[in-house]
Amino acid sequence: xxxxxxxxxxxxxxxxxxVDHVDLTVxxxxxxxxxxPNGAGKTTSLRMLLGLIRPDEGxxxxxxxxxLLEGAxxxxxxxxxxxxxxxxxYLSGRRNLELAAALDGGDAAERIDDALETVDLTSxxxxxxxxxxxxxxQRLGIAGALxxxxxxLLLDEPTxxxxxxxxxxxxxxxxxxxxxxxxxxxxxxxxxxxxxxCDRVAIVTRGRVVYEGALDELIASTSGRYDLRTTDDGPxxxxxxxxxxxxxxxxxxxxxxxxxxERAVAGLTLELAQxxxxxxxxxxxxxxxxxxxxxxxxxxxxxxxxxxxx
Amino acid sequence: MSAVAVRFRRPGVAxxxxxxxxKLAAQKRTYIGLGCALLVPLIFITALLADDEGPEGIPFSDxxxxxxxxxxxxxxxxxxxxxxxxxxxLVAGDIVATEDGNGTLKTILTRSxxxxxxxxxxxxAAFTYAFVALVLYVGVGLVIGGLIWGFDPLISLSGSQxxxxxxxxxxxxxxxxxxxxxxxxxxLAILLSTVTRNSAAAVVATLMLSLIMQLLxxxxxxxxxxxxxxxxxxxxxxxxxxxxxxWAPVIRASWVSALFAVPALAWAFxxxxxxxxxxx
Numbered sequence: 001x002x003x004x005x006x007x008x009x010x011x012x013x014x015x016x017x018x019v020d021h022v023d024l025t026v027x028x029x030x031x032x033x034x035x036x037p038n039g040a041g042k043t044t045s046l047r048m049l050l051g052l053i054r055p056d057e058g059x060x061x062x063x064x065x066x067x068l069l070e071g072a073x074x075x076x077x078x079x080x081x082x083x084x085x086x087x088x089x090y091l092s093g094r095r096n097l098e099l100a101a102a103l104d105g106g107d108a109a110e111r112i113d114d115a116l117e118t119v120d121l122t123s124x125x126x127x128x129x130x131x132x133x134x135x136x137x138q139r140l141g142i143a144g145a146l147x148x149x150x151x152x153l154l155l156d157e158p159t160x161x162x163x164x165x166x167x168x169x170x171x172x173x174x175x176x177x178x179x180x181x182x183x184x185x186x187x188x189x190x191x192x193x194x195x196x197x198c199d200r201v202a203i204v205t206r207g208r209v210v211y212e213g214a215l216d217e218l219i220a221s222t223s224g225r226y227d228l229r230t231t232d233d234g235p236x237x238x239x240x241x242x243x244x245x246x247x248x249x250x251x252x253x254x255x256x257x258x259x260x261x262e263r264a265v266a267g268l269t270l271e272l273a274q275x276x277x278x279x280x281x282x283x284x285x286x287x288x289x290x291x292x293x294x295x296x297x298x299x300x301x302x303x304x305x306x307x308x309x310x
Numbered sequence: 311m312s313a314v315a316v317r318f319r320r321p322g323v324a325x326x327x328x329x330x331x332x333k334l335a336a337q338k339r340t341y342i343g344l345g346c347a348l349l350v351p352l353i354f355i356t357a358l359l360a361d362d363e364g365p366e367g368i369p370f371s372d373x374x375x376x377x378x379x380x381x382x383x384x385x386x387x388x389x390x391x392x393x394x395x396x397x398x399x400l401v402a403g404d405i406v407a408t409e410d411g412n413g414t415l416k417t418i419l420t421r422s423x424x425x426x427x428x429x430x431x432x433x434x435a436a437f438t439y440a441f442v443a444l445v446l447y448v449g450v451g452l453v454i455g456g457l458i459w460g461f462d463p464l465i466s467l468s469g470s471q472x473x474x475x476x477x478x479x480x481x482x483x484x485x486x487x488x489x490x491x492x493x494x495x496x497x498l499a500i501l502l503s504t505v506t507r508n509s510a511a512a513v514v515a516t517l518m519l520s521l522i523m524q525l526l527x528x529x530x531x532x533x534x535x536x537x538x539x540x541x542x543x544x545x546x547x548x549x550x551x552x553x554x555x556x557w558a559p560v561i562r563a564s565w566v567s568a569l570f571a572v573p574a575l576a577w578a579f580x581x582x583x584x585x586x587x588x589x590x
Contacts, residue, residue: 050420052420090337
C-alpha cells in the first residue's frame with residue numbers, strides 16, 4: 001500500500017510559488033529522503049501532507065486518505081513534526097506527552113513510558129519543557145510521535161541544531177525505527193544523513209521535484225568511469241585504447257582512468273589477463289549524493305525535471 | 311470491542327476541553343486574571359474601611375456599610391466599565407494566538423482531533439475561566455463584606471426589603487446575568503485572537519472595543535444605540551433586584567449579547583477551520 005501519494009501539489013504565496021506541482025510517492029516500508037536546500041519548499045510540502053495548510057492545486061493522501069477531506073481521521077497511523085517539534089513550555093515533558101496521548105485517544109497513554117525510554121528522556125520527564133535543550137526537544141518530538149504508535153513517521157530536519165553526538169543518536173534512532181518496520185519520510189538538507197538513512201529520495205529545488213526514485217539507482221546512474229591500476233600500466237593503456245567500448249583513457253602516476261559500460265570493462269579485464277597483465281585495482285568511480293545534489297539543485301532549469309525515476 | 315477499535319477510538323470535545331482547562335491552570339496569565347478578580351474587591355473593601363465617604367449615585371452604594379450583600383453588587387457596577395472586559399480578554403484574547411506564537415497549534419492539529427473540536431474546547435475553556443473569575447470576584451466581595459458588615463437583608467431598587475436567603479439567590483442570578491455580556495466580550499476576544507494570531511493585539515483590541523462602546527454610550531446623540539451595546543448589558547442584572555423582578559433588561563442582555571457573540575464565534579470558527587497553519 002502507498003503510504004504517501006501526493007499529486008500536483010502547488011502552494012503559492014503572492015508571486016512566490018513555494019511548491020510547484022510536486023508529486024511524491026512513498027511506499028510502505030520506505031525510508032524516504034526529501035532532500036533540498038533551505039527554502040526549496042520541503043516544509044511547506046510536509047505541512048500540506050499533514051493538512052496544516054491547503055494546497056492551491058493538487059492533493060495528498062496518506063494511506064489513501066486526504067487530510068483536507070477527512071480531517072484527523074486521515075492522520076491515523078501518521079505522526080511526526082514539521083520545522084521543529086513544539087511543546088507547551090510551562091508543562092513538563094511527561095505532561096506534554098500526556099496531553100498528546102489524550103488527543104490521540106485509544107491506548108496512546110500506555111506508550112508514554114516506553115516512548116520516553118526510547119528517546120532517553122525518562123530522567124528529565126518531570127522537568128518543564130522550557131528548561132529543555134534543543135536536542136531534548138527534538139527527542140521529545142520523536143517521543144510525541146511514537147506515542148501515536150505510527151505506521152508512517154514524517155520528520156522535518158530532525159537533526160537540525162543538534163551537536164554531533166545528538167545527530168548520531170538521532171540517526172541511530174531513525175535507523176532503529178525504520179528497522180522496526182516504520183515508513184519514514186525524512187526531510188533534510190544534509191546529504192550524509194539522507195545517504196545514511198534513506199533508500200529512496202526526492203530531490204527538490206525551487207519548489208519542484210527534480211528527481212524521485214531509488215537512491216542507489218540515482219548514484220549508479222552516474223557511474224561509468226573507472227580507475228585501474230595494473231602490474232604494467234603502459235601496455236595496459238595501449239590495450240585499453242584499442243579495446244571495444246572503452247573511451248577517454250587517461251594515464252597518470254596513479255594508473256589509468258577510462259569511461260566504459262560494465263560489459264566493456266569485463267572484456268578489458270579478459271584482454272589484460274590474456275596479455276599477462278595483472279589487475280591491482282579496478283574501482284568504479286561514482287558521483288556522491290552531494291555532487292549529484294549540487295548538480296541538480298544548482299543547474300536545474302526552471303520548470304524541467306532533470307530526471308525522474310519510479 | 312476489538313483491539314483495533316480501542317486503539318483508534320478518537321477523543322471527544324470533553325477530553326480536549328479538559329486539557330484546555332489544564333493548560334489554562336498551568337499558565338501565569340490565568341492567575342494574573344484570577345488574582346485581580348480576587349484583589350480588586352479587597353481593595354474596594356479596604357477603601358470603604360479607610361474612608362467614610364462614597365461611593366455615591368450608583369445602585370446599592372448607600373448600603374455598602376450596612377450589609378455585606380451590597381458589596382459584590384457595587385463591585386459589579388464598577389467592573390463593567392473596563393475591569394471585567396480586561397480580565398476576560400486577558401485569557402480569551404490569548405487562547406488561540408498563544409498557540410500560534412508557541413507553534414503548538416500544529417502539535418495539537420496533527421493528533422487525532424479535528425479542528426472544530428479544538429475550537430469548541432477553547433471557547434468553552436475561555437468561558438469557564440471568565441465564569442470562575444466572575445464567581446471569585448463576587449464571592450470575595452460577598453464573603454469579606456459579609457464578615458465585616460454582616461449579612462443583613464438588601465433593600466431592592468424598588469425600595470422593598472429582600473430577605474437574606476432570597477438576596478443570596480438573586481446575587482446568584484446576578485452573576486448569571488452578568489455572565490451574558492461577559493461571554494460576548496470573550497467571543498470578541500476569541501475572534502481577535504484567531505484572526506490576529508497575536509495575543510497582545512487581541513487583548514488590547516478587545517479592551518479598546520469595550521471602551522469605544524462605553525464612549526458611544528455616553529454620547530447623547532447616540533442614545534438610541536445605547537441599549538444595543540454591551541456596556542448596557544453589564545447592568546441588566548439590576549432588573550433582578552427590583553420587586554417584582556424586571557426581566558426585560560435580562561432578556562435584552564441575552565439577545566444583544568448573542569448578537570455580538572454568535573457572529574464573532576462563527577467568523578472565528580470559519581477562520582480557524584480554513585486557515586493555514588504555517589508558523590512555528
